[in-house]
Amino acid sequence: MASVSVANARKNYGNLEILHGVDIDIQDGEFVILVGPSGCGKSTLLRMIAGLEEISDGRISIGGRVVNNVAPKERDIAMVFQSYALYPHMTVEANMGFSLRLAKAPKEEIKGRVREAAQILGLEHLLDRHPRNLSGGQRQRVAMGRAIVRQPQVFLFDEPLSNLDAKLRVQMRSEIKQLHQRLKTTTIYVTHDQIEAMTMADRIVVMRDGYVEQIGSPLDLYDRPANLFVAGFIGSPGMNFLNGKVSAEGPVEFVAEGGARLPLPAGLPLDRGQEVIYGIRPEHLVINQGGAIADVTLIEPTGAETQISATLGPAQIVATIRDRLALQSGDTIAIRPDLTKVQIFDAKSEQSLKNPLTEVLQPSQRSAS
Incomplete structure (x- = not known):
């Protein structure tokens, strides 16, 4: 060896x-x-x-x-x-x-x-x-x-x-x-x-x-993905991504394209009006316990789990649940993210703003190579 x-x-x-x-x-x-x-x-x-x-x-x-x-x-x-x-x-x-x-x-x-x-x-x-x-x-x-x-x-x-x-x-x-x-x-x-x-x-x-x-x-x-690419590549189904901004006034929230508002994790280096990408995995979405309203487009039962595809404004999202809900295409649901699992990425650099505790190739190293 x-x-x-x-x-x-x-x-x-x-x-x-x-x-x-x-x-x-x-x-x-x-x-x-x-x-x-x-x-x-x-x-x-x-x-x-x-x-x-x-x-x-x-x-x-x-x-x-x-x-x-x-x-x-x-x-x-x-x-x-x-x-x-x-x-x-x-x-x-x-x-x-x-x-x-x-x-x-x-x-x-x-x-x-x-x-x-x-x-x-x-x-x-x-x-x-x-x-x-x-x-x-x-x-x-x-x-x-x-x-x-x-x-x-x-x-x-x-x-x-x-x-x-x-x-x-x-x-x-x-x-x-x-x-x-x-x-x-x-x-x-x-x-x-x-x-x-x-x-x-x-x-x-x-x-x-x-x-x-x-x-x-x-x-x-x-x-703790270091950037948008890793977050999207690792995991199946893939992570949901929403484009939007940090709210310009009022409570510090994420405002998605289309107007949906979602909570942000505390302690991140965010500026008012900053363009960010909101990432949440399908299994980290809670259904019908308050939150933003989405329109169901597809239900895919797999036995142990059910995958729900829905639209949140212009974005397509997927939620994975273990409960057996009586849902069908055209229904509306409320989605709420598990805030401890939310990932936030800078829209320009696509780097994570949560400082993951892993070995990461920094942008400065990449440009130097």
């Missing part, structure tokens, strides 16, 4: 800069997930750590050793890709032990490591099968087993569950997390799925356009 350090890492393709001075420190044994929309640079960064992409500037260290110019096979890492990349003519056992055979490891050692990995992953009864006789989840386990037998310092996962159906993805998420808890090997995992990130990671690195937007634990990012 080993720590991984990425210091001021940049990646250029000609005059086009893809990564803009990324800094991440990953502790020994930590499970860190790089998450962000397509094109944000997360897979490029993972491939740079693996040595599959050259680093244009900066430094990458694994276990305290700078690996900028070290070949991938000498970095003591193992990578699991979105594609299983199994040899179709080889059995499961042969696929899992292939890298050890290339390294000319003793036969008994190869057999022992493969059997141990197969036991961890529940593949003992499949060792004699070929990939064509396996399900998608079983093939992904074989790909993971091939990485485990190498006993690397670091596991790298590049969207390994993208090819699986929804039910199997949930199962595999649990299995990968349990695997990490058992092996305690440093793991870096790339996904665009924020649910995967929230349920699996010790810490999440949120990326956008080649920059790190915020680093923190899943609940840190959920409860």
Whole structure:
């Protein structure tokens, strides 16, 4: 096992800069997930750590050793890709032990490591099968087993569950997390799925356009997003956003476009008339216990919860409730936010005005890079 350090890492393709001075420190044994929309640079960064992409500037260290110019096979890492990349003519056992055979490891050692990995992953009864006789989840386990037998310092996962159906993805998420808890090997995992990130990671690195937007634990990012992008990206359904201003006179309130008034958290650095964005998650809205009036447009019962879509002036909002209310499209409801959960963002900078207690890339750092 080993720590991984990425210091001021940049990646250029000609005059086009893809990564803009990324800094991440990953502790020994930590499970860190790089998450962000397509094109944000997360897979490029993972491939740079693996040595599959050259680093244009900066430094990458694994276990305290700078690996900028070290070949991938000498970095003591193992990578699991979105594609299983199994040899179709080889059995499961042969696929899992292939890298050890290339390294000319003793036969008994190869057999022992493969059997141990197969036991961890529940593949003992499949060792004699070929990939064509396996399900998608079983093939992904074989790909993971091939990485485990190498006993690397670091596991790298590049969207390994993208090819699986929804039910199997949930199962595999649990299995990968349990695997990490058992092996305690440093793991870096790339996904665009924020649910995967929230349920699996010790810490999440949120990326956008080649920059790190915020680093923190899943609940840190959920409860204290540093900016509008992180607030909108983390959480499903997404956070509701209302454009408006701080009231110019009278009680200090938020006045949304359309005139609806909502309470503001105390102690924020707000000026009268300041343009702000009011953020509140669907599950933090209380229905029909006073508050602003909204018009219901859609009711979506899911069993345990009901999602209510409504309009508040020109804005569309979603509320998630556990109560079973007799509502239908066209009804009016009163909505009241849980004031302790409200997020307020500056309309110009899109930065949070609640000073989140997480690692944040400040605007000054971004402009300097």
